[in-house]
Amino acid sequence: MKYCSETTTTHPTSVSCPHCVNDFNDLLSAEGYIASQQLFNMGEVVLNLDCVEATCAAAAGLERAKSMDLAFGISDLKKECQLMVLVEIRLNYQNPNNVRRDKLHEKVLGSIAALGSHLPIYANYIFVFREDKKQEARNRFFRMNPKIPNEYLVMDLDELKATFF
Template sequence: MKYDLEKTQTHNLSLDFHCCLKNYNQIIQSEDDDLDDLPSFFDDNVVAIDLDCIERLRASQLRQDQVSTMDTVFAISDLDQTEMLLVELRLNYKNLYNLNRNKLIAKVEGSISLLGNSVPINENYIFIFQPNKKQEAINRIARMIPSLNSNYQVLDLNDLIRIYF
């Protein structure tokens, strides 16, 4: 399955929180302290739903605490089906011992709850790290979440692009 712009733009959350549908390069720039200029990893028309943005707005509207969520979600599809792919950008991580099992699980659970069931959610939860931290992150998450290891996938941005775009 590959990225689907139309299905991303027409997802309920995109329609209800249009201001949180953002250019993916802008989201990456905001999540990577090493990037001063807007990167060009993706074409300008590639957008994703910024779940952190939605959760901030939703919590403010409901006057309640924010729930932890993954950073982004976008639609992927093939001829037969469409699913939403959850992606967490961990581009600033220097010390992977700061990863917390419960926080990772809470991010996934909070995102699933926020998305609802209008479109199926892909069974893989993607965590993006810098290329020089990817293998260490794979090992760390495998030790932290062995029973869920196959669903918690560590990639770098190049992998994400190669697999889903």
């Protein structure tokens, strides 16, 4: 299954918060991606979950819940199976040992709640670190006590792109 712009843009949360549908490269820049070359193709959009959460919290007069940074849709070739992928961008993390299980779990739960039950969520939750911090982050996730679920995956941007785009 690969990235699907249609699945991303037609998701009910994207439709109700169209201002939260952002170009992937723009969102990466805002999250600390500093390379001069854009990593993703123009038109590859994602749902900015921080924006969604801020919009929903403001409308309800509530405090913002924690959320992953973004979600995007994936589908099979015939679009018979569609899923939303949750991604947290951690490019600015200098020390992955500061990652805490409870904070990661809150982000996943907040994002699932923000997306609702319109489409199933991809079975793994992706946490993207810089390439030079990826192995350290994987070790931290593996050693976390209490144990972090196996569905919490560490990738770098190249792995994310190769896996879904």
